[in-house]
Amino acid sequence: MSELKYLKGVTTLKLNEDKCTGCGMCEIVCPHAVFEITNGQAEITDRDACMECGACALNCEFGAIEVESGVGCAEAVIVGAVRGTDPTCDCCGEPEKPCC
Amino acid sequence: MDKEYITGSVATKAGEVPVVSTVLSRADKWGDLKAICAIRRMDYTVDPGLYAVGNPNEDSPVFASANYKLSFDALRREIDGIDAWTIVLDTNGINVWCAAGKGTFGTQEVVNRIERTNLKDVVSHRKIIVPQLGATGVAAHEVRKSSGFSVVFGPVRASDIPPYLKAGMVATREMRRVRFPLRDRARLIPGEILQGLKYLLPVMGLFVILAGLHRGGYSSQLTLRVGSRSAINLILVYLAGLALAPALLPWLPGRSFSFKGMVSGAIMFLVSLLAGLAGQSPFEIVAWALMFTSISSFCVMNLTGASTYTSLSGVKKEMSVAVPLQIAAAAVGLTLWIIARFV
Structure with a gap:
């Protein structure tokens, strides 16, 4: 099946790399595989797939992720x-x- | 209410815990089907608390679920053959993902429910498996701080639990992904259709009444002829937005739902035109073209909430463009359709 993707360049997702410890929680909770951990650091590899559910920000113990979440x-x-x-x-x- | 899915009880250090069946009865399936069709879905609940599946002991895994019976049924069906505990949170009868978005499937409720069920006396480990989609409401590190239990986010779909456990509680990347396959989209259709009837029927009635208007007054013959044609067109619009569009979603062009809806409306307009349902007068044909596309666009835009991948920022962006166009097109369409009654 072709991949369903929503609008480009709209997400409010922000990752603060200085605070990131590479724990990998964001990669686990994201339902759209927006993050990948490489070399002990989270990286946003598929920004436009973000649906702003807020799971990553809520589960980032280190406050490295910000997103204006909503339905x-x-x-x-x-x-x-x-x-x-x-x-x-x-x-x-x-x-x-x-x-x- | 009889709870025939409870088959017995098991003694624990925290008292008797009800055992639930992992096989869905005919009554369960019938109830689930009605819930999918949005009939009586709001009181389709399970009592919050702890339940046993199979013959669990103090080492058995603990799964969290929502107290929407459809969520609970999906879990118990899929863990057939596994000895486990399920801790049902009070989410007001809402499914895991929606409840997590509202925060009812949330950190506080997990912590409270662990305490109220005395979970720490039932199991010797300190781990609770929460469906991944609960992560929107449950902060794992906060639960650990407040309750001592580690939250482990399990797979998105209950059907992936057996392979997940077999792999030593490791979810593959695919198990963590939310998709929106045809099966899930098709499940939306009956509920949307039934919910939409309360708008469709009055609008159909209005069109049938107005259809009798003409230059010389009112004709009941026209009410019948033009009215029935108009009613069929409205049913086609409705199907364009609530059945055709969800089914064809990946293949409809564009990324915004309102655009996809405009296209599915245009497809149905062509069907209507070829079937001779759009009338003969150019006014009426243009009127139907505008109404098919604008109404379908609006209906499909409202499917964003039932989809699994739209963001609030995206929805606001598409609405800022689409809503004024939808209103303008529908208003012009309706005006032309009324004009067509008199020319």
């Missing part, structure tokens, strides 16, 4: 705009709406 969901953006909040897929309050 990549148009409906959530619309709901957020209507309510004047951040994008939210707040389906819990609305029983008939499927989550994500």
Whole structure:
């Protein structure tokens, strides 16, 4: 199957190499293989595959990763705009709406 | 509610722990199917807590799961033949990935649930296997600090657990990847179709009523003739956005979902045109071309949330271009369609 890729050059992902210890946690948690560890250092090898889920930043013990994480969901953006909040897929309050 | 998936209980130092079956019953499968179709999915839950699978002892692995029954069923089905513990977190009945995004499948809940189930008395090791997609909400190092348990991120898919355990709890690169294969995309279609009916039916009704308008007043013959044609067109638009597009997603051109949706709408418009459903008047044909593409574009844009690879930054970027165009095209399309009733 051809690889599905989303828009180029939009991700807010940032890696601070000075803080990176090469522990490899980012490589483990990333669902889109954005990181690779080479020579004891994490490297962003597939930036455009990043979906900003935030797993890497949350699991970086050394604070070397920053990303403005959020749900990549148009409906959530619309709901957020209507309510004047951040994008939210707040389906819990609305029983008939499927989550994500 | 009867819990027929509980087949007994096992005694531990922390008390009796229910044992669950690894074989899904007909009732489980029926419930899972309904959940996929978005029927009664919000109360499709399992009680949070500790469960036993097979005949586990204090050395057996511990798997974390969400209390959405579909997630829990996927786990217990796949670990058939493995003696293990499963610790079900309270995620308000939401699946692992979505709940992790909200933080309900999160560090705090893992720590709380480990304490409330007295997990440290049940097992002698200090390791808990969390599905990789839980990493969006669970910070492994924070759980270790607060509970003493090391979080090990297991594979994305429960079906990879047996080979993962066999390899000594090592996931291959492929086990760590999220894809969006046809099977997963197809699973979205029934739910999207049923959810969308509440928009489709009123819009269809409106078009059928308006179809009777003409220069001399109102004709019920037109209501029938133009109305039925219009209703079929709306069904085609709906299928373009909610069935054709998810099925053909990798092959539709472009990266943005709204563009892909415009293309699937255009394909369905051609079907309508060739079938003579778009009418004869140039006004009406252009009207349908605009409505097919804009409505389908909007529907497919809203599939971003159900996809597995879109980022918020990307969604905002495509919406800033697509939404004004969708609104303009739909408004012009509707206006032309109404004009076509009078010329």
